[in-house]
Amino acid sequence: MYRYKVDKMGCGGCAKSVTRAVHGIEPDARVEVDLGAKLVTVSDAAGPAGSIAQAIAAAGYPAQPLGTTT
Structure with missing residues (x-):
């Protein structure tokens, strides 16, 4: 599990x-968004955290990886 x-x-948009953006490179990923935080x-x-961050950034939302959680 990766956090950004x-x-x-x-x-909401x-x-x-x-x-x-995440589903574009990881179609089976589960994505949870906390807008407040x-x-x-x-x-x-399945892919590396960096490629997910790059996909989010390419959509116009720079993402800072916060590491993995279990």
């Missing part, structure tokens, strides 16, 4: 864009 801080994310948690992803 996404400071530019502020609305942003959350959908971020989720869509500006956090994104990605579970069941």
Whole structure:
């Protein structure tokens, strides 16, 4: 499970864009968005955390990896 801080994310549309970006490279991933905390948690992803952060950033939302959780 990967966690990211996404400071530019502020609305439901942003959350959908971020989720869509993650699913673009990890179709089976589970994405949880906490808009209040500006956090994104990605579970069941096979790829590296960096590629997910790059996909989120490419959607216009720079993402800071916060590491993995169990």
